[in-house]
Amino acid sequence: MEEKFEPKIVAFVCNWCTYTGADLAGTSRLKQQPNARLIRVPCTGRIDPVFILKAFESGADGVLVSGCHPGDCHYNAGNFHARRRWIMFRELAEFTGIDSSRLHFSWVSASEGKKWVDVIDGVTETVRQKGPFDQYRKMARNIELPIMEEEGVEI
Numbered sequence: 214m215e216e217k218f219e220p221k222i223v224a225f226v227c228n229w230c231t232y233t234g235a236d237l238a239g240t241s242r243l244k245q246q247p248n249a250r251l252i253r254v255p256c257t258g259r260i261d262p263v264f265i266l267k268a269f270e271s272g273a274d275g276v277l278v279s280g281c282h283p284g285d286c287h288y289n290a291g292n293f294h295a296r297r298r299w300i301m302f303r304e305l306a307e308f309t310g311i312d313s314s315r316l317h318f319s320w321v322s323a324s325e326g327k328k329w330v331d332v333i334d335g336v337t338e339t340v341r342q343k344g345p346f347d348q349y350r351k352m353a354r355n356i357e358l359p360i361m362e363e364e365g366v367e368i
């Protein structure tokens with residue numbers, strides 16, 4: 214019997230808003246898809262695009278970045294920096310073979326437990342339709358870094 218595919222979603226969430234919103238969803242006993250692995254960061258401005266690539270390389274089928282609404286960032290403009298970085302990263306991701314429907318960005322505040330459920334359910338369903346993301350993992354494993362090897366840098 215064939216096993217049903219369940220996507221792994223890595224969600225980078227800001228401590229102040231989305232993490233608390235997701236926590237609220239839990240304490241409110243709202244039903245949600247169990248596919249997300251949350252990684253709590255101080256602010257979405259802290260998220261380096263390399264984190265996202267590493268998540269895909271390590272087995273994620275989809276990635277979500279979620280933080281405070283514009284104007285609500287606890288570090289003033291972290292989410293604006295994240296949004297700008299995000300726009301550029303999406304294009305780079307497409308170039309490197311990552312289907313942009315596997316990448317999602319959202320704003321969820323601490324009081325939006327229901328919105329968190331809608332976001333994570335939506336992302337999970339979208340990625341479930343796409344299927345496993347094995348091709349990126351295989352590709353990432355086969356990338357050779359000849360310049361670094363020549364210089365004697367251990368990878």
Ligand code: FES
Nearest residue numbers: 227256280281287
């Ligand atoms: Fe939440 Fe900056 S503190 S996005």
